[in-house]
Every structure is written in structure tokens, then in C-alpha cells.
Amino acid sequence: MNGAEIHVEFAPELHLFVPQARRAGATRAAVDGVSTLGHVVESLGVPLTEVGTLTADGRPVPPAHIPAAGESVTVGPVERPQRVPGAPLRFLLDVHLGTLARRLRLLGVDTAYESTDIGDPALAARSAAERRVLLSRDRGLLRRRELWAGAFVYSTRPDDQLRDVLDRFAPELRPWTRCTACNGLLRPATKEEVADQLQHGTRRTYDVFAQCAQCGRAYWRGAHHEQLEAIVSEYAPGGRGELRD
Structure with missing residues (x-):
């Protein structure tokens, strides 16, 4: 490799993105005095969405930093839990x-x-x-x-x-409140309100229902409820078991 270069070392969490030959230690990357460090990191295979701290010769720098020849750069992973500023987490x-x-x-x-x-x-x-x-x-x-x-x-x-x-x-968990089909919010519903979606056996067996306020889909404690309850219990142990279709 000819011309100006920097040395880049990636945290182990980012090795998935880096070709095998670069995993043993720092890799060399060409710099042109114009391209940002963020561009250089992505050109080596690591999306900036996965990058946390960047340092150049031991000092923190932003992705917009223009690397100079001979700099030693370290690339760290995002911190967890990762905070996304400026909007509700969606x-x-x-x-x-x-x-x-x-x-x-x-x-x-x-x-x-x-x-x-x-x-x-x-x-x-x-x-x-x-x-x-x-x-x-x-x-x-x-x-x-x-x-x-x-x-x-x-x-x-x-x-x-x-x-x-x-x-x-680390998003806020509110189990059983969204439609798994369309993401709409669920509301309590009477059997009469969802009767057109129920087979005879369901109408006879179940009395508690919910309905998606967006697409109208009906939910109740159906055959798959135990499987879904297991998922909720693992990730949101305080979540109260409600309804499924």
C-alpha cells in the first residue's frame, strides 16, 4: 500500500465485519486528507451504526474527523444500553x-x-x-x-x-398491548363486537376479547397462548398475561 496511511484497530465486538486478515491487530488504511474517519471505517466494512467511541492517537474524535497520516485509530462498539435521543424509541x-x-x-x-x-x-x-x-x-x-x-x-x-x-x-415493554399483525394498539372488546371473526367453538369457549383499533383483528386466549406467554414471561416477567388470537 503506497501513500499516506493510518493504523486502525477494531474492538473484538466488531470483528464480525472485518475480514479475517485484519483481526490479528491493527490494519493499515489509506487516507487522502479529505475523507472522514467515518468513511474510512465504513470502507473497511464496519457500519457506523455499530461504532461507539473513536479515538485517534488516544484522544476521542467524531466520525467527521479527517485523519492525518500516521495516526493510530481505535474503533469501539456502541455502549449498551444504547440511547437514541430526540424521539420515542421506535x-x-x-x-x-x-x-x-x-x-x-x-x-x-x-x-x-x-x-x-x-x-x-x-x-x-x-x-x-x-x-x-x-x-x-x-x-x-x-x-x-x-x-x-x-x-x-x-x-x-x-x-x-x-x-x-x-x-x-432496553425499550419499555408493555406486553399484550399491540397487534402482532399491524402494530396497532389493542383495546378491550365484547364478544358481539368481534363475533364475525369467531368460529362456533371459540364463541362457546371464550368470553374475554381484545381488538386492534387499527386493523380490527380480534384477539383471545387461543391455542398458542401458552407459547406466547412463555416469551412474555422470559423478557417481561412482570407482564400480565392477556389475549392472543
Whole structure:
């Protein structure tokens, strides 16, 4: 590698993003006196959504810092729990995270979800327009400048995904208050109000219902209630068991 260089060392939590050859220690990166440190870090494979502290020769610097030749840079992970300033904590999930979206909604977390692939520009624009933290496993999507905020989902397993998101952001949990289908808020409903959605056996067996104020979907303590109750009990042990469809 010719020309001006800096030395960059990544925290172990970020090694997932760094090619194997760079994991043993600091890697060298070319600098041009114009590009920001944030740009250099992303060019090495790490989305800025995953970066916490940056230091250059031992002093804290922002992503906008223009690195000088010979600097030694360390890149740390985001602190946990991560605070997202300026808006209520809300999420937007891409098309590949449907199970995670439903589980977050089950726990009462405001979670928008795109069930079809609307494209990276539209997802980033929605994140900015609605001030939602975009969750995705797409590193390219998380590098889009128009994002309001974002986070990489590290696992492919829904249980691990949920645990990681809750650990990272510590959102307020209000189980059984949101529709798992559309994210709308649930309200108590009478059997008569939801009768058109009930089969004969359900009408005969159940008396307590809720209904989504947005899409109208009915909920009750159905066959899957114990499975859902187990999820709520694990992550929100104080959550009072309510209704499911």
C-alpha cells in the first residue's frame, strides 16, 4: 500500500465485519486528507451504526474527523444500553425480520415492519420520516446516509435477535398491548363486537376479547397462548398475561 496511511484497530465486538486478515491487530488504511474517519471505517466494512467511541492517537474524535497520516485509530462498539435521543424509541424492520417484528410487538414495542421488499432507499427514507431505528442484517442498507438511526441484527435466530435488541436498546415493554399483525394498539372488546371473526367453538369457549383499533383483528386466549406467554414471561416477567388470537 503506497501513500499516506493510518493504523486502525477494531474492538473484538466488531470483528464480525472485518475480514479475517485484519483481526490479528491493527490494519493499515489509506487516507487522502479529505475523507472522514467515518468513511474510512465504513470502507473497511464496519457500519457506523455499530461504532461507539473513536479515538485517534488516544484522544476521542467524531466520525467527521479527517485523519492525518500516521495516526493510530481505535474503533469501539456502541455502549449498551444504547440511547437514541430526540424521539420515542421506535423500530422499523426490513422484510427478512418478520418473526422478530411479531415478538417485539407482542412485548408492546412500537415496531413497523415491511412484509415486502420496498428497496433500500424507501426503507431509509421511512426511517428518517418516522424517526425509527432501522433494524437489518443488510450492511449496505445500514450505511445509507439518509437513515435516521440503525442497528445491525447479529443473529439469524429469532430468540437471539430478540435478546440482542432488548439488551442493546432496553425499550419499555408493555406486553399484550399491540397487534402482532399491524402494530396497532389493542383495546378491550365484547364478544358481539368481534363475533364475525369467531368460529362456533371459540364463541362457546371464550368470553374475554381484545381488538386492534387499527386493523380490527380480534384477539383471545387461543391455542398458542401458552407459547406466547412463555416469551412474555422470559423478557417481561412482570407482564400480565392477556389475549392472543
